[in-house]
Amino acid sequence: MFGRSRKPIPARTAGELDAMEAAGRIVGDALVAVRAAARAGVSTAELDALAEETIRAAGAIPSFKGFEGFPGSICASVNDVIVHGIPSSAVILGEGDLVSIDCGAILDGWHGDSAWTFGVGELSAADAALNDATAQVLSEGLEAMLPGNRLTDVSAALEAATQKAADDFGIELFIVDGYGGHGIGRSMHEDPYLPNEGRPGRGPQIAEGSCLAIEPMLAAGTAASTVDSDDWTVRTADGSRASHWEHTVVATASGPRILTPRPER
Numbered sequence: 001m002f003g004r005s006r007k008p009i010p011a012r013t014a015g016e017l018d019a020m021e022a023a024g025r026i027v028g029d030a031l032v033a034v035r036a037a038a039r040a041g042v043s044t045a046e047l048d049a050l051a052e053e054t055i056r057a058a059g060a061i062p063s064f065k066g067f068e069g070f071p072g073s074i075c076a077s078v079n080d081v082i083v084h085g086i087p088s089s090a091v092i093l094g095e096g097d098l099v100s101i102d103c104g105a106i107l108d109g110w111h112g113d114s115a116w117t118f119g120v121g122e123l124s125a126a127d128a129a130l131n132d133a134t135a136q137v138l139s140e141g142l143e144a145m146l147p148g149n150r151l152t153d154v155s156a157a158l159e160a161a162t163q164k165a166a167d168d169f170g171i172e173l174f175i176v177d178g179y180g181g182h183g184i185g186r187s188m189h190e191d192p193y194l195p196n197e198g199r200p201g202r203g204p205q206i207a208e209g210s211c212l213a214i215e216p217m218l219a220a221g222t223a224a225s226t227v228d229s230d231d232w233t234v235r236t237a238d239g240s241r242a243s244h245w246e247h248t249v250v251a252t253a254s255g256p257r258i259l260t261p262r263p264e265r
C-alpha cells in the first residue's frame with residue numbers, strides 16, 4: 001500500500017499551524033462541554049446540539065455536519081460502537097456507558113479533528129482499563145510524530161504502544177482492523193491514510209510542519225467490526241467495548257505539538 005515515494009506530507013507554515021490550532025482549540029472546548037453534559041438520561045442528540053452550539057458560538061463551522069451526508073456535528077459512539085455513531089434522541093446515556101465523542105471544526109478554512117472517550121458516571125474496572133490504555137497508546141504513539149520519520153514509524157509506534165499498554169494494564173487489546181488516522185489541513189481527511197499498526201520505515205516522510213490526525217481505536221475482544229444498516233455506525237463484531245482517542249498533531253523540530261488541546265486529558 002505504500003510505495004517508495006519519500007515525498008513528504010505537506011508542511012504547514014507557522015501561521016497556518018496557528019490557524020489549525022485555533023480550530024483545534026474550538027474542538028477541544030466542544031469536547032469539554034459535551035463531556036460535562038454527558039450524564040445518565042441525556043441523549044446523544046442533546047450532546048450533538050451542544051457541540052454545534054459551542055462550535056458556532058466560537059465562529060467556526062462543524063466539519064462533520066453534512067460530511068458525506070453525516071447528519072451530526074459529532075460522532076457519538078456508545079459501548080460496542082467503535083466510531084461513526086449517529087447522534088440520536090433515541091440513544092439515552094446510562095450509568096457506566098463508555099462514550100466516545102469525535103468532533104471536528106473548520107475555522108478560516110483550517111480543520112481540527114479530535115476524539116475523546118469517557119465514562120458516564122463510574123466505569124467498570126475492565127472498561128476503565130480499556131479506556132486508560134487507549135489514552136496511553138495515543139500519547140505514546142504520537143511521540144513518533146517527528147521530522148525525518150516515515151509515516152509508518154507512527155503506525156509501528158502505535159502498535160508497540162498497544163502491546164505495552166496491554167502488558168501495563170494486564171488486559172487484551174485489539175487494534176480495530178481497517179480504520180486509522182489521516183492527513184489533515186484544508187480538508188478534514190487528506191492523504192496519507194495512517195494505519196494504526198504495521199512495519200516502520202514506509203510511506204511518505206514526515207517533515208517539520210507535517211500534520212496528521214492520529215487516532216487509535218482499540219477493542220476489548222476482537223479486531224473485527226461490522227457496519228449497521230445506517231451505513232455509518234461501526235461496531236465491534238463480538239459486542240465487546242471499544243475506545244477511541246484522537247488528536248491532530250504537527251511534527252516540529254522540538255517534538256510533536258498537539259493542535260487540538262483541551263484543559264483535561
Ligand code: MG
Pocket residue numbers: 102103104113114115246
Ligand atoms: Mg475524528
Ligand code: MG
Pocket residue numbers: 113114181182213215246
Ligand atoms: Mg480523524
